[in-house]
Amino acid sequence: MGGSTAGSGPENASDHTCYHCGLPADGSISANIDGARRHFCCNGCRSVCEAIHAAGLQGFYRRTPEGRLLGPPPEPPKDLRLYDIDEVQQEFVAGDEQVREVNLLVEGIHCAACVWLIEQGLAGCDGVAEARVNLTGRRLRVKWDSTRLKLSALLQRLADLGYVAVPFDPQAAEGSLQRENRRLLFRMAFAAFAAMNLMWISIALYAGADQGEFRTLFHWIGFAIATPTLAYSGWPFFAGAWRGLKQLRLGMDLPIAIGASITYLYSLYVTATGSGHVYWDTVVNFLFVILVGRYLEAMSKRQAVSATQRLLDLQPRVATLLNDGEESVVPIRAVRLGDIMLVRPGETIPADGEVLCGRSSVDESMLTGESTPVMRNAGDTVSAGTLNGTGALEVRVSAVLRDSALGRIVELVESAQASKAPIQCTADRIVPWFVGVTLALAAVTFAFWLRQDIETALMAATSVLIITCPCAFGLATPMAIAVASGTGARHGILVKNGAVLETLSNIDHFVFDKTGTVTEGRPQVIAAQDADGTWLQGVPDTWSDQRRDHLALAAALERRSEHPVARAVVEFADAAGIAYKHLEVDEFSAEPGFGVRGRVGGRELVIGTADWLTRRGVDMSAAARPLDADANAGAHVHCAVDGVAELRLTLLDRPRPDAAETVRALRADGIHVTLLTGDRRAVAERIAAEIGADQVIAEVLPADKDAVIGRLREAGQRVAMVGDGINDAPALVRADVGIAVGSGTDVSIASADIVLITSELARVRDAGLLARRTLQVIRQNIGLSIAYNLIMVPLAMAALITPLVAAIAMPISSLAVIGNSARIRNFVGGRGGAY
Amino acid sequence: MEVIYGLIPGMLILGLVAVVVLFWAARSGQFEDLEGDGQRILMDDDVEERDPRRFPDADD
Numbered sequence: 001m002g003g004s005t006a007g008s009g010p011e012n013a014s015d016h017t018c019y020h021c022g023l024p025a026d027g028s029i030s031a032n033i034d035g036a037r038r039h040f041c042c043n044g045c046r047s048v049c050e051a052i053h054a055a056g057l058q059g060f061y062r063r064t065p066e067g068r069l070l071g072p073p074p075e076p077p078k079d080l081r082l083y084d085i086d087e088v089q090q091e092f093v094a095g096d097e098q099v100r101e102v103n104l105l106v107e108g109i110h111c112a113a114c115v116w117l118i119e120q121g122l123a124g125c126d127g128v129a130e131a132r133v134n135l136t137g138r139r140l141r142v143k144w145d146s147t148r149l150k151l152s153a154l155l156q157r158l159a160d161l162g163y164v165a166v167p168f169d170p171q172a173a174e175g176s177l178q179r180e181n182r183r184l185l186f187r188m189a190f191a192a193f194a195a196m197n198l199m200w201i202s203i204a205l206y207a208g209a210d211q212g213e214f215r216t217l218f219h220w221i222g223f224a225i226a227t228p229t230l231a232y233s234g235w236p237f238f239a240g241a242w243r244g245l246k247q248l249r250l251g252m253d254l255p256i257a258i259g260a261s262i263t264y265l266y267s268l269y270v271t272a273t274g275s276g277h278v279y280w281d282t283v284v285n286f287l288f289v290i291l292v293g294r295y296l297e298a299m300s301k302r303q304a305v306s307a308t309q310r311l312l313d314l315q316p317r318v319a320t321l322l323n324d325g326e327e328s329v330v331p332i333r334a335v336r337l338g339d340i341m342l343v344r345p346g347e348t349i350p351a352d353g354e355v356l357c358g359r360s361s362v363d364e365s366m367l368t369g370e371s372t373p374v375m376r377n378a379g380d381t382v383s384a385g386t387l388n389g390t391g392a393l394e395v396r397v398s399a400v401l402r403d404s405a406l407g408r409i410v411e412l413v414e415s416a417q418a419s420k421a422p423i424q425c426t427a428d429r430i431v432p433w434f435v436g437v438t439l440a441l442a443a444v445t446f447a448f449w450l451r452q453d454i455e456t457a458l459m460a461a462t463s464v465l466i467i468t469c470p471c472a473f474g475l476a477t478p479m480a481i482a483v484a485s486g487t488g489a490r491h492g493i494l495v496k497n498g499a500v501l502e503t504l505s506n507i508d509h510f511v512f513d514k515t516g517t518v519t520e521g522r523p524q525v526i527a528a529q530d531a532d533g534t535w536l537q538g539v540p541d542t543w544s545d546q547r548r549d550h551l552a553l554a555a556a557l558e559r560r561s562e563h564p565v566a567r568a569v570v571e572f573a574d575a576a577g578i579a580y581k582h583l584e585v586d587e588f589s590a591e592p593g594f595g596v597r598g599r600v601g602g603r604e605l606v607i608g609t610a611d612w613l614t615r616r617g618v619d620m621s622a623a624a625r626p627l628d629a630d631a632n633a634g635a636h637v638h639c640a641v642d643g644v645a646e647l648r649l650t651l652l653d654r655p656r657p658d659a660a661e662t663v664r665a666l667r668a669d670g671i672h673v674t675l676l677t678g679d680r681r682a683v684a685e686r687i688a689a690e691i692g693a694d695q696v697i698a699e700v701l702p703a704d705k706d707a708v709i710g711r712l713r714e715a716g717q718r719v720a721m722v723g724d725g726i727n728d729a730p731a732l733v734r735a736d737v738g739i740a741v742g743s744g745t746d747v748s749i750a751s752a753d754i755v756l757i758t759s760e761l762a763r764v765r766d767a768g769l770l771a772r773r774t775l776q777v778i779r780q781n782i783g784l785s786i787a788y789n790l791i792m793v794p795l796a797m798a799a800l801i802t803p804l805v806a807a808i809a810m811p812i813s814s815l816a817v818i819g820n821s822a823r824i825r826n827f828v829g830g831r832g833g834a835y
Numbered sequence: 836m837e838v839i840y841g842l843i844p845g846m847l848i849l850g851l852v853a854v855v856v857l858f859w860a861a862r863s864g865q866f867e868d869l870e871g872d873g874q875r876i877l878m879d880d881d882v883e884e885r886d887p888r889r890f891p892d893a894d895d
Contacts, residue, residue: 063878112874135871186858193854197847214839221843 020045020162021072034058044073048162055161057120063113073162074107080152080159082318082329083167089151092167098147099129104140104165106158109133114163121161125149140165181298184236188295191233191288194225195281201225202281210277219271222280230264233287236294250432252474256290258439259465266462276459282466282810289814290474297478297498319350322394335400343382343393351384352404353395360391361563373563385726426502426778427477438468445797456799463796468789472813476781479821484774487827492757493767500753502778504720504737504771509712510666510764511697511731513705513723514677514687517741518659518761522564523635523651525572530647548578550646553600554607554639556583561596565637568651569607595637606640613638618645652686659691662761666768667692672717678702678727706730722764724748739764773827781817788813 018025018041019033025041032038033053040046052060082088094101109115115133118140122131127149131142144154151167158165201218209218237260240253263279263286270276321328322340332350335341340356343349349362361373364386373389376382382395384404399407442464449457481498488495495501512518528551543551555573558566559580573580588598595608597616606616614620618640639647663673674695675688684698697708709731712719721728721735729751732738740752741759749755756763792809795801860866 112871112878115871115875116878133871134868135874136868182861186861189857190854193850197850213836217840217843221847224847 018042018045018072020049023072042072044076044162048073048160051160051162052117052121055121055124057117057124060113060117063116065111065113071108071110074164076159077155077164077166080155082331083151083155085318085329085331087331087334088318089167092169093151095143095146098145099143100146100151101141101143102151102167103170104142104155104158105168106133106138106140106163106165108163109135109138111135117161118158118163122154122157125154125157128154181295184291184295184298187233187236188288188291191229191284191291194229194233194284195288198222198225198281198284205278216271216274219278219280222278223268223271226264226267226280226283229284229287230260233291234260237287237290250435252427252431252435255435255438255465255468256286256474259468260287262462262465266458269458276455279462279466285810286466289811293475293478296475296482320344332400335397337397337400339397341395341397343388343395345388345390345392347388349382349384349386349388349393349395351395351397352399353382353397355380355382356394356396358391358393360393361389363387363389426775427473427782430782431473434468434473438465441468441793441797448797449799460797460799463799463801464793467792467796467801467809472785472788472817473782475814475817475821476785477778479818480774480777480781480824483821483824484770484777484827487824488767488770491766491770491827492760492763493770494755494757495753496755497753500737501771501774503718504754504768505775507671507718507720507737507768509672509674509717509719511674511676511709511712511719511721511735512663512693513721513725513728513731514675514679514684515653516724517722517728518675518691519653519655519687521653523568524654525568525649526652526654527650528647529650547647548576550639550641551576552578552580552583553603553605553641554647554649556580556585556600557588557596557598557605557607560585560588560598561590563590563596565635565651566596569637569649572649604642606643607637610636610638613640613645616640618643620645652683655687655691656759656761658760658762662765663691663693665765667694669768671768674712676700676705676708676721676731678705702727703730706734709734722761739767770824770827773824777821777824780820784816784820785813788816 016024016027017039019038020040023041025039027039029040029043029046030037031040031046031050033049038049040049052058089100089102092102106118109118112135115135118133119131122128122142127145127147129143129145131140133140140158142154144151155165201221205215205218209215234257237253237256240251241257244251244254260283263283267278267280267283270278318329318331319335319339320342321330321335322342327342335351341350341353345360355376355378357378359375359377362376362382363373364383376393381398382388382393384400384407442461445464446457446461449460478498481495481501484501485495485498515521528547530547551573555570555578558569560566583601586599588596590596591608591612594612595606597604597606597608599605606613606618610620618638620638635651637649637651638645639649666673672695673693674697675684675691675693676697677684678700679698681696681698684696688696700708705728709719709721713734713736719735720737720739721731722739722741723729723732724741726748728740729748732740732748732751732753737754738752739754739756740748741756741761754767756767788809792801795805
């Protein structure tokens with residue numbers, strides 16, 4: 001780089017910003033870059049910066065926009081080898097044996113400089129034929145020679161540069177829904193083009209050309225424009241009307257199809273015979289406006305999934321198999337029953353099975369809702385989808401994919417989905433009546449004017465069909481829901497299915513899952529007692545010095561452990577302002593599932609369950625004394641110092657800070673609130689009392705949650721379920737409205753109708769308020785369009801409507817509906833108080 | 836005013852051509868990455884680093 005270091009790298013005069021990402025750096029991490037000492041905020045930034053300089057791509061730093069922080073690189077991916085397996089590649093790689101092409105979703109792209117860095121960085125790789133980044137979609141398309149470069153090496157190269165890439169199949173990711181939407185967009189665009197061109201022809205006709213020499217020409221031009229529009233843009237309505245007729249249903253498509261084709265045929269008749277007014281512009285404008293409504297409706301049904309969610313869904317699932325001590329990574333589909341698989345610490349268990357050797361604490365919260373990890377020893381069974389904790393396990397596979405516990409939950413979700421009737425919107429219920437009345441009125445009008453002459457009869461009946469304008473009617477619901485979906489997204493409420501907003505507005509029973517939804521999902525110390533059960537009053541700073549010392553010893557020891565209970569003890573000591581960090585810890589050892597022990601400040605300490613302390617020779621007879629109900633509602637940790645039981649801490653998974661407020665607000669709205677949990681009744685009741693829930697349904701098996709919801713619904717209640725775990729997924733589907741909170745698993749998010757981006761429970765109430773506001777607007781919209789019809793239909797039946805009146809009146813009704821729907825944007829949520 | 840007999844169909848054909856071009860562009864992915872392609876042309880190759888004398892300003 002010829003000593004020209006002046007231009008490269010951001011200013012790093014102060015030691016307080018990271019040389020790579022610009023975040024604050026404490027100076028503890030630094031490296032030699034281009035002959036100067038540079039500081040970094042984290043090791044991730046350091047290694048990325050080193051890799052960039054090693055590749056001679058430091059021009060990247062000059063290209064980053066000024067004043068914009070890059071942010072540290074995402075966590076590098078763990079096991080990339082699996083992407084080299086041909087079976088895994090099959091799912092997302094195109095091309096032949098040699099030259100292959102893959103689409104990658106890339107995490108960590110911020111700006112155009114990243115595009116440059118990735119494209120240049122990969123171009124420097126031997127074997128890469130073409131790399132092209134899509135900045136908007138955060139995607140990368142790579143063509144490479146698989147004989148010279150492995151896919152895992154390519155992904156590793158990206159990881160070195162600070163980007164995490166996951167292969168995906170663009171066809172599968174886009175989905176049929178989006179392709180359908182795009183087709184609808186094309187139809188709408190074509191109708192818009194036709195409407196614009198017909199508009200000035202119509203204006204000319206209204207302005208006087210109707211009497212002039214160009215009358216016939218303009219009529220035929222209208223025909224030339226309207227015909228392809230009716231065929232192409234109008235196609236979905238004809239198809240829909242035909243489907244409806246076959247099933248003997250009066251749907252919205254029928255009056256649209258009849259209105260458009262009658263208007264078209266009448267105009268064709270006028271054009272051919274040369275007498276009367278043409279309605280070509282009406283045909284086209286009408287289709288355009290309706291298509292706008294349809295498109296908005298389709299958009300509100302979009303799958304509200306974020307990029308990370310897609311990542312999770314599309315990631316190939318693999319397992320590490322052990323074969324005579326040889327490890328091999330295979331796709332999950334290739335795993336056979338009886339195979340032995342190795343599950344490393346921190347990995348997700350890929351299939352159900354029996355533990356052959358090893359012991360580890362396994363986090364099964366996604367299946368059972370139980371937040372505390374459970375111990376698994378040889379002989380125990382483990383389930384697919386659960387997270388292995390601290391130890392490596394060798395597991396004999398007993399069930400894979402659909403047969404696993406996880407697969408059965410997915411099956412429950414699917415059966416619940418199949419049994420759920422499609423949501424009937426207010427508009428859906430009115431449409432058949434509306435259509436029936438419109439057709440009857442048109443027929444009556446035709447019959448009445450037929451006595452005078454066929455020409456007037458035809459025109460009047462057509463006017464009735466045109467002027468009843470299902471435009472406003474067709475826009476009433478989709479427009480309101482589209483605006484509400486957008487407003488919801490701004491408030492952290494993603495509505496996956498717009499129609500559910502109407503259902504949500506008249507829910508009368510909210511069921512909350514406890515663990516992870518109402519509570520934070522991690523225990524906290526709520527009370528402390530002497531070993532004999534005497535309460536230690538108040539916060540630790542009113543305790544005796546001896547007790548404070550004991551807590552300090554315990555905190556010092558627990559600081560070494562990563563168990564949630566240990567974290568709770570440390571937090572408790574921190575909150576009390578107890579100094580423990582100076583204490584020396586020796587001989588630390590942890591017994592997963594039981595407790596920890598060690599020497600702290602020269603004293604022998606044992607912390608854990610009562611049984612375990614007894615086994616270690618501590619006299620726990622005092623602890624056997626019954627506790628009062630309050631203390632009974634949590635888990636206990638005992639602490640013995642020098643072989644004497646000294647302290648007992650009661651831990652409880654505390655409710656989120658806004659839980660009580662949310663429940664109070666819901667109950668003030670007359671909604672029944674129930675807490676549903678698989679936990680013990682005492683714990684559940686304590687939490688319920690704390691948040692003020694009406695009812696507790698405790699000790700429910702994970703698989704029975706959806707049955708509980710089903711019973712509530714059979715009792716005639718409209719039930720909304722709020723949950724987060726995989727075990728909640730069937731219940732989320734079964735409920736009238738399923739709401740997943742943001743921290744939830746991908747399965748629960750996929751099952752829910754509404755996803756809250758954050759874990760704030762106040763959003764649940766906001767969603768309810770938004771839904772009620774939306775329903776109110778939908779009703780107003782329907783009222784508006786009916787009022788319009790009440791005025792215009794009599795005029796049409798009296799044969800008083802001219803094309804000009806129709807051309808002016810129709811857009812006004814649609815605009816009124818659009819304007820009214822836009823008012824939902826002013827929604828500010830429960831805390832704003834403006835509702 | 837006879838010119839109108841040629842002008843109007845001509846305009847319609849031109850308009851239709853524009854629509855067809857737009858459809859083709861959307862289908863072939865011209866609107867896939869509006870941000871990136873606009874920025875890409877501003878990202879020159881690192882000529883100045885290889886030969887600083889050609890760009891004396893860059894090396895101050």
